[in-house]
Amino acid sequence: MAERSSPDYRHQLTLRDVSEASGVSEMTVSRVLRNRGEVSEKTREKVMNAARQLGYVPNKIAGALASNRVNLVGVIIPSLSNMVFPEVMMGISKVLDATPLQPVVGVTDYLPEKEETVIFEMLSWRPSGLIVAGLEHTDAARRMMENSGVPIVEIMDVDGNAIDAAVGISHVRAGRETATEILKRGYRKIGFLGTKMPLDHRARKRFEGFEAVLKENGLTLAAEEYYSGGSALGKGREMTANILKAHPDLDFLYYSNDMIGAGGLLYCLEAGMDVPGKIGLAGFNGVDLIDGLPRRLATMDSCRVEIGKAAAEIIAAEAEARGTSPHAKRTEISPIFATGDTLRDA
């Protein structure tokens, strides 16, 4: 025989306790606490009072097992360190706040193996949905998600094949459009400054789109500079100093994100350079920060909050409908190129 040792040091309050305290069956107590089914006002009050009195907190683990309903949404992102993903989270939170769903965050550090582990962990909670950054995963991770029966929304990127639904911008197009704007304004000796991140597929796609347009116009990048770690603003400053020392003839600097771009902008202004006359600058992301700089950096908004919201809406609708109505498979959001003050007129 198997008898449970209920740990004496802590007796967890159960529905049964509320039932006994109120003189109402467990079932009815459950109904009251979940606002489900018809219950007389009198009973409802007896139950509510007893529950409050005891300080009863329902056990969602048991509830989830019995009902096969888990109000958690897994959110799997590469990093928390650069405000991009926290902003996605804000969009997700805003939408989920109006539902019974709760986000659970997992961080992958841009490591495919870690992503696989995190996805496995998440799926083992049978969540109401999974929101995963990016379209690139290990084969095993892909398979797990495909077979999970859980709605999967891949976010940030739409350049590739989604498992279920994708919400994001096209980074290839973002890179292309930025290059187009730059060339249109007559800049020709272009330098690229970015992060040393072979696994940041979105940065890579922007770069590819950017380079493709240069190539189509008979140009190539005149210089490249990469960094890793440290204060992005400080690194932007440093890298800009380096690249301009090595290539004083550059007339444009394209930064893979606004933070390093902001550092570069501050550097150029302090050095007394003519921005955007002699040298133009552009970044990527459209962070809030650029509104406070001496000049507004040209950039392309990555629509982070919007993406988070759209992804959460798909999951929320799916959770509501329980698979009875189909959802959008591909939501491409079109970011607007913001000229700012660091590009000369066309």
Add this chain to the structure above:
Amino acid sequence: MAERSSPDYRHQLTLRDVSEASGVSEMTVSRVLRNRGEVSEKTREKVMNAARQLGYVPNKIAGALASNRVNLVGVIIPSLSNMVFPEVMMGISKVLDATPLQPVVGVTDYLPEKEETVIFEMLSWRPSGLIVAGLEHTDAARRMMENSGVPIVEIMDVDGNAIDAAVGISHVRAGRETATEILKRGYRKIGFLGTKMPLDHRARKRFEGFEAVLKENGLTLAAEEYYSGGSALGKGREMTANILKAHPDLDFLYYSNDMIGAGGLLYCLEAGMDVPGKIGLAGFNGVDLIDGLPRRLATMDSCRVEIGKAAAEIIAAEAEARGTSPHAKRTEISPIFATGDTLRDA
């Protein structure tokens, strides 16, 4: 009789399936999959193969209910919008990554009522611990946490009474020390610039500590300016312009956070003001950003990552020991005042 309608559209893979596929009992399969107990190498392999073959993902809901062990840690923070809390999360993640624990985030928007709801939701998952920002909660929330039997770590602040454990800095002291440094350097006409947030208790405590030192030295604040919403950098710029217009004789500006301080610094430099000669500046938080500014803003590090780590370590140790060994009740971290380049010599 009560028969379950297992939803036909999706048959969830269970231990039983792995058991049948491998010809090993459910119990032994469970042992293999959890790496628990002695299992022969031959059996282990049979099980692993079957599990992998089927693509079995364990159901943690059921596991948690049976074992009374939930590897989730609730993290309850006011906001994700200013990099402070994401950095706390990074500290937490870093520590929990080495354990089986997973963080679950809840955001309160600085609203006590919402905090109460989020705490209730979290506790209903019977997590291995709760990390909550701040020491101020509604009575109901406090009671819930006290009676939960779950280790509770209140973070960011140590000025007050903790429910269980507190990890943070003293904001009163931070305010006091900043004021002391400023006065020591001869600044006397001091303005304060902050957020309009009556519920941000930590900002309030810094303000109180700061003002107390002024008072002890026979001074009062010469001016105050508050904002809400928008780009912090831009707002810092704007507020600084305003306060200096209204009070041109100010010789010091104390900002409630580094972002608005950075905006103010950029403004002062562009206006050609003598920083730190004629006017000194200081912020709070010690964000990474200030390393990339033209001048480094004086500030006090709020030790966010460190706090996250320490809090997570308490929970991790507690989860390991299951209440058999006591944990630290109060961990005060002492931030260092960083002089930067915006304070003149004493």
Add this chain to the structure above:
DNA sequence: ATGAAAGCGCTAACAG
């Protein structure tokens, strides 16, 4: 409107 019974998928405890 309320209650009784069965069992969600897993693991603790015990028995071999």
Add this chain to the structure above:
DNA sequence: CTGTTAGCGCTTTCAT
């Protein structure tokens, strides 16, 4: 080293 049994606390289903 492996298997059997009895639940974990709740909700579904059916009966009243």
